[in-house]
Amino acid sequence: ETGVTQSPTHLIKTRGQQVTLRCSSQSGHNTVSWYQQALGQGPQFIFQYYREEENGRGNFPPRFSGLQFPNYSSELNVNALELDDSALYLCASSLKTGVNTDTQYFGPGTRLTVL
Amino acid sequence: SQKIEQNSEALNIQEGKTATLTCNYTNYSPAYLQWYRQDPGRGPVFLLLIRENEKEKRKERLKVTFDTTLKQSLFHITASQPADSATYLCALDGAGNNRKLIWGLGTSLAVNP
Numbered sequence: 001e002t003g004v005t006q007s008p009t010h011l012i013k014t015r016g017q018q019v020t021l022r023c024s025s026q027s028g029h030n031t032v033s034w035y036q037q038a039l040g041q042g043p044q045f046i047f048q049y050y051r052e053e054e055n056g057r058g059n060f061p062p063r064f065s066g067l068q069f070p071n072y073s074s075e076l077n078v079n080a081l082e083l084d085d086s087a088l089y090l091c092a093s094s095l096k097t098g099v100n101t102d103t104q105y106f107g108p109g110t111r112l113t114v115l
Numbered sequence: 116s117q118k119i120e121q122n123s124e125a126l127n128i129q130e131g132k133t134a135t136l137t138c139n140y141t142n143y144s145p146a147y148l149q150w151y152r153q154d155p156g157r158g159p160v161f162l163l164l165i166r167e168n169e170k171e172k173r174k175e176r177l178k179v180t181f182d183t184t185l186k187q188s189l190f191h192i193t194a195s196q197p198a199d200s201a202t203y204l205c206a207l208d209g210a211g212n213n214r215k216l217i218w219g220l221g222t223s224l225a226v227n228p
Contacts (some may be wrong), residue, residue, distance in 0.1 A: 042218035106158030
């Protein structure tokens with residue numbers, strides 16, 4: 001186990017609704033990255049938070065937003081849900097230092113289904 | 116743009132044989148490359164990291180090679196076991212792109228008893 005936890009495990013929403021997913025990072029890690037993984041695909045980078053600031057963003061629209069808290073836990077918020085948002089959402093924590101390799105430690109994921 | 120390719124077809128091998136998975140990349144030179152294992156419905160689990168100045172890295176039954184000339188990494192599992200059945204993902208250092216990892220689609224491995 002990586003020590004990264006995510007909640008909830010599963011979630012069902014309808015189009016147009018909003019959702020908040022939560023992640024607790026591994027102890028000692030200061031960076032959280034969020035990924036979307038559709039079935040049969042590799043993880044797609046959504047964004048990364050480092051010390052409570054967004055530190056890079058992938059090709060996702062502004063309705064995907066996030067937060068990182070002082071304890072380095074994080075939230076992913078998605079507004080105006082679309083059917084294509086159905087996926088496994090993965091949170092990964094890492095320790096960002098001056099010379100680091102950004103090895104990611106993943107949580108179990110949240111399975112989001114949009115009907 | 117940066118691109119990563121992994122064996123698109125699932126790999127089926129007999130228990131005890133060596134599994135070899137391929138990760139090819141184009142259009143840049145990553146400082147390192149990582150391999151992860153992912154089981155269905157679970158998050159990826161880090162296995163090995165190899166840097167651009169390393170040719171080979173080993174961990175127990177796992178071996179990774181990194182050929183920066185061919186722009187290719189090979190991932191080997193020796194003496195494979197049914198428990199090794201999973202999807203294996205390679206991820207490369209995104210360099211100037213805020214150093215975020217760039218991921219392949221993964222290769223599914225099935226080890227048959």
